[in-house]
Amino acid sequence: MSQFPAGTQVDPAVARRAQRLFMAVLAVIAALLVVRAWVGSDVGSGANTQVVHGFGMVYVEQQGATHVQVPASTWADAVAADPAQQKVAVSWPRTFGIWMAAFLTIAVLSFLWRDNPLYKLAESVVVGVSAGYVMATAVWSSLIDQVFGKLAPELTREYLSPGLAVGDRDWWALVPLALGMLLLCRLSSKLSWVGMFPLAFVVGVFSGWRFVQYVESDLVAQLATMFDPLYVPGPTMAATVGGTLCAVLVLVGVLSVLAYFFFSLEHTGAVGGAARVGIWYLMITFGASFGFTVMGRIALLAARLEFLFDDWLWLIDPSGKH
Amino acid sequence: MAPRDGQSSFLQRLDRIDRRWIFLAMLLAVAAPILWVGVTGKTFPEEPTPAVQGAFDAVEALPADARVLISMDFDPASAGELQPMATAIVRHCVLRGHRICAMTLWPAGGPIIDGTMQDVLGGRTDFTYGERWVNLGYRAGFEGVMKQMNAHVSLAYANDVRKTPLEQIPMMKGIDGIADFDMLVSISAGYAGAKEWVQYSVSPTLTGRKPLKFVAGSTGVQTPQLIPYYPNQMAGILGAIKGAAEYEYLVNQAVLKADPGAVVPPRFQEAQRRMAPQLFGHVLMVLLIVLGNVVFVGLRPREARA
Numbered sequence: 345m346s347q348f349p350a351g352t353q354v355d356p357a358v359a360r361r362a363q364r365l366f367m368a369v370l371a372v373i374a375a376l377l378v379v380r381a382w383v384g385s386d387v388g389s390g391a392n393t394q395v396v397h398g399f400g401m402v403y404v405e406q407q408g409a410t411h412v413q414v415p416a417s418t419w420a421d422a423v424a425a426d427p428a429q430q431k432v433a434v435s436w437p438r439t440f441g442i443w444m445a446a447f448l449t450i451a452v453l454s455f456l457w458r459d460n461p462l463y464k465l466a467e468s469v470v471v472g473v474s475a476g477y478v479m480a481t482a483v484w485s486s487l488i489d490q491v492f493g494k495l496a497p498e499l500t501r502e503y504l505s506p507g508l509a510v511g512d513r514d515w516w517a518l519v520p521l522a523l524g525m526l527l528l529c530r531l532s533s534k535l536s537w538v539g540m541f542p543l544a545f546v547v548g549v550f551s552g553w554r555f556v557q558y559v560e561s562d563l564v565a566q567l568a569t570m571f572d573p574l575y576v577p578g579p580t581m582a583a584t585v586g587g588t589l590c591a592v593l594v595l596v597g598v599l600s601v602l603a604y605f606f607f608s609l610e611h612t613g614a615v616g617g618a619a620r621v622g623i624w625y626l627m628i629t630f631g632a633s634f635g636f637t638v639m640g641r642i643a644l645l646a647a648r649l650e651f652l653f654d655d656w657l658w659l660i661d662p663s664g665k666h
Numbered sequence: 667m668a669p670r671d672g673q674s675s676f677l678q679r680l681d682r683i684d685r686r687w688i689f690l691a692m693l694l695a696v697a698a699p700i701l702w703v704g705v706t707g708k709t710f711p712e713e714p715t716p717a718v719q720g721a722f723d724a725v726e727a728l729p730a731d732a733r734v735l736i737s738m739d740f741d742p743a744s745a746g747e748l749q750p751m752a753t754a755i756v757r758h759c760v761l762r763g764h765r766i767c768a769m770t771l772w773p774a775g776g777p778i779i780d781g782t783m784q785d786v787l788g789g790r791t792d793f794t795y796g797e798r799w800v801n802l803g804y805r806a807g808f809e810g811v812m813k814q815m816n817a818h819v820s821l822a823y824a825n826d827v828r829k830t831p832l833e834q835i836p837m838m839k840g841i842d843g844i845a846d847f848d849m850l851v852s853i854s855a856g857y858a859g860a861k862e863w864v865q866y867s868v869s870p871t872l873t874g875r876k877p878l879k880f881v882a883g884s885t886g887v888q889t890p891q892l893i894p895y896y897p898n899q900m901a902g903i904l905g906a907i908k909g910a911a912e913y914e915y916l917v918n919q920a921v922l923k924a925d926p927g928a929v930v931p932p933r934f935q936e937a938q939r940r941m942a943p944q945l946f947g948h949v950l951m952v953l954l955i956v957l958g959n960v961v962f963v964g965l966r967p968r969e970a971r972a
Contacts, residue, residue, distance in 0.1 A: 355682070358682075358684065359684070362684050362686065362687075366686070456686065456689040457686065474774075477773065477774060478773045478774070481773040481774075481776070481804060482773065482806055485803070485804055485805065485806060486806045505829075507828075507829035508825075508829050509824060509825045509829055509830070509831040511824075550809070553809055553813065553866070554809075557809075557865040557866050557869070557870075558865065560865070560869050560870065561864055561865040561868075561869035561895075561899065562865070565869055565872065565898065565899055566894060568898075569898055629890070632890055633887075633890045636886035636887060636889050636890055636905065636906055637886055637887050638886075638947075638948065638951055639886040639906045639907060639908060639944060639948070640747055640885050640886030640887050640906055640907075641886075642696060642943060642944055642947040642948070643746050643747045643886070643906065643907035643940055643944065644744075644746040644747060645692075645693075645696050645943075645947075646696050646700060646746065646907075646940045646943040646944070646947075647745070647746025647747075647940070648746065649693075649696060649697050649700050649943075650700050650704075650939070650940075653697075653700060653701060653704060654704065659701065659704070660700070660701060660703075660704025660705060661704070662703065662704045662707065662932050662935075662939055663932045663933045663936075664931075664932055
């Protein structure tokens with residue numbers, strides 16, 4: 345139950361009070377949901393208003409062979425015009441999807457309270473679905489289209505990938521197929537050594553690519569900017585001062601951080617001073633990275649809460665969906 | 667006044683506070699502004715930073731009918747941050763009359779391309795598939811795909827998602843290597859994404875006949891890694907949801923400038939709506955950091971005595 349690191353004292357009375365409060369909050373939320381469903385929601389406007397005792401529902405309109413999601417007000421207008429109409433209707437699969445998404449969102453967030461079976465379930469579902477989706481996508485886009493489609497074009501188009509544009513048979517596709525098969529040998533204790541060959545190929549190719557591209561884009565191109573003039577004229581005096589100051593700060597930052605990571609000289613005197621400036625640069629950089637990370641995490645939380653309030657609970661409607 | 671035996675001081679109680687109170691405070695700090703913005707419809711004005719302005723200007727500077735390759739290298743896990751910027755950039759390109767070639771290096775990116783194009787185009791019938799835009803879909807291989815596309819796009823993509831060979835798609839006429847596009851945009855959540863595009867496809871063209879214009883949109887976590895590439899190796903960066911909000915604001919202002927009576931649909935203000943929860947979340951974070959340091963400094967003499 346303890347949320348504290350090992351060795352930290354926990355006041356059991358405080359923990360009990362916190363647990364009671366959280367359970368009370370959950371009970372209030374559940375009660376509000378029941379009341380919300382009982383009161384219902386007005387959908388549509390004017391004489392076409394319909395009351396639905398639910399939320400998180402998705403309405404679709406048939407357009408040709410497909411169904412396109414439409415605002416609930418469209419459904420209300422259609423029903424008011426013709427109660428027997430079937431063109432705009434509730435999409436039960438998509439409604440189920442909204443409820444599943446809401447359930448999984450809450451289940452994942454419940455980990456903040458403590459580890460629990462709902463969180464474990466959501467975690468397993470996400471991992472399983474992601475792995476399954478990636479594997480299916482890789483099989484169909486790579487193995488079927490790129491390998492089988494080149495080795496047996498007509499057969500692939502006839503039985504596996506209808507509509508696939510095929511050309512002449514390309515026997516070179518046997519090479520990646522063979523490397524892939526060899527990689528599977530890693531699963532066998534006796535033949536695992538065979539799997540080293542495709543691994544070595546992959547590591548070698550990527551090392552070569554990365555070496556060249558890092559040197560070109562991260563070393564040479566970045567180093568070139570160090571030879572830019574320190575005086576940066578701008579359209580205004582403020583822009584000139586700002587640009588020049590930035591150029592000087594970049595140069596000082598590069599030299600001082602290099603000094604910090606240069607261990608062949610003892611960090612005393614001028615080198616020590618430069619290294620200390622380098623530490624400040626590094627700390628500010630880590631702080632900026634932390635700030636960006638916080639922004640990213642809050643953005644993700646905001647997106648999930650907006651989904652819960654808008655798509656599921658219909659408490660807000662910023663996008664005019666219902 | 668020193669605490670009596672068996673009684674904790676205020677600082678000690680703060681030091682031992684159950685971290686779930688902090689989670690609850692963060693939940694409220696983010697949820698309340700969402701509800702407020704959702705009910706009132708108000709958003710904060712944005713002041714574009716040079717990196718976002720650079721991205722906007724780069725798209726503006728392209729001639730009409732320019733061909734823009736947009737790689738949406740993210741999945742639903744990062745959509746909260748990146749979807750608004752994908753929508754804003756695609757919308758900007760559509761408004762400017764550019765042609766869009768969409769692709770992804772992430773397996774789950776396919777449906778994101780479909781959803782983004784549907785969001786932006788809505789019921790528009792003049793932006794025809796094949797002539798104004800094309801969806802190449804997902805291709806496995808990360809940097810391998812980039813290297814192939816540098817030489818010949820058709821090496822990586824023999825056909826689009828509808829299984830139409832590239833040579834039969836009108837808007838792909840004249841496209842051989844990636845440098846034949848007028849601009850490359852990568853909206854990415856990590857590997858493979860904007861950094862790899864700079865390294866493998868953009869940097870090799872910088873010393874060549876036609877440098878490839880590049881704009882990146884990235885998650886907050888990835889943005890600091892990309893900033894050194896600006897402005898020499900990329901025209902602009904949209905960093906995290908803040909960058910998306912600024913870009914969205916610029917596009918909406920351009921629409922309103924062209925037609926003062928226009929109404930901006932709420933779906934094109936998604937990032938701007940997320941800035942209010944950002945503000946309150948960050949204020950709470952700053953307060954917590956200050957409070958944590960006050961507790962640390964306040965308890966230090968007592969712990970030293972102990």
